Amino acid sequence: MFVAMNRFKVALRSEETFEAVWKNRQSLLADVPGFKTFHLLKGGEAEDHVLYASHSVWASRDAFEAWTKSEAFRLAHKDAGASKTQYLEPPELELFEAVEGA
Amino acid sequence: MFVAMNRFKVALRSEETFEAVWKNRQSLLADVPGFKTFHLLKGGEAEDHVLYASHSVWASRDAFEAWTKSEAFRLAHKDAGASKTQYLEPPELELFEAVEGA
Numbered sequence: 001m002f003v004a005m006n007r008f009k010v011a012l013r014s015e016e017t018f019e020a021v022w023k024n025r026q027s028l029l030a031d032v033p034g035f036k037t038f039h040l041l042k043g044g045e046a047e048d049h050v051l052y053a054s055h056s057v058w059a060s061r062d063a064f065e066a067w068t069k070s071e072a073f074r075l076a077h078k079d080a081g082a083s084k085t086q087y088l089e090p091p092e093l094e095l096f097e098a099v100e101g102a
Numbered sequence: 103m104f105v106a107m108n109r110f111k112v113a114l115r116s117e118e119t120f121e122a123v124w125k126n127r128q129s130l131l132a133d134v135p136g137f138k139t140f141h142l143l144k145g146g147e148a149e150d151h152v153l154y155a156s157h158s159v160w161a162s163r164d165a166f167e168a169w170t171k172s173e174a175f176r177l178a179h180k181d182a183g184a185s186k187t188q189y190l191e192p193p194e195l196e197l198f199e200a201v202e203g204a
Contacts, residue, residue: 003143003157022202039203041105043196053198055105094145096155100124101141 001036001098002058009049011086015042018052018085028072029056034063049088061097103138103200104160111151113188117144120154120187130174131158136165151190163199 010018022040029035036057043051058064067073112120124142131137138159145153160166169175 001141019201037203039103039200041198042201043198051196094153096143096145096157098141099121099144101139
């Protein structure tokens with residue numbers, strides 16, 4: 001199992017705008033080889049932001065990397081940056097490989 | 103869906119000791135109400151540490167919180183700190199609620 005998480009520090013009062021982008025997008029992930037699940041996760045609230053993470057699970061790192069080089073990936077990200085969401089810093093991508101667990 | 107992740111910055115050359123603790127433990131999670139899955143995830147390597155995360159998925163925040171107050175939780179954590187793993191800082195618990203995704 002391979003997990004790709006992109007962490008977003010969303011400024012307070014930008015949460016609705018941010019969530020709307022994810023809820024209204026047309027995801028093409030379901031047809032991507034090796035893709036398993038996607039969730040948008042909402043984490044804790046700090047003084048000046050809320051932590052969110054896009055959380056996708058893949059069969060393998062290879063499957064994830066193949067997707068990042070695909071036309072589906074390019075289409076999914078072509079409007080990134082067009083939203084009016086305010087971020088405290090650029091998103092931070094973290095990649096994880098399962099080493100234990102079913 | 104609710105995700106609980108505990109982030110560990112494990113000092114370089116402590117990775118094997120750290121992973122062994124997780125691989126050799128007797129997990130009692132399978133019988134806990136609302137528990138879904140557990141994985142130990144290995145993330146990126148920095149100059150002085152490797153990022154790991156314990157990654158458990160729960161039916162709800164309530165199910166996770168009930169577990170943290172249970173005897174099963176107490177037993178699971180009674181030897182925490184006994185390992186010789188070197189950490190760069192204390193573990194950091196992050197809790198997430200799914201707001202989008204199947």
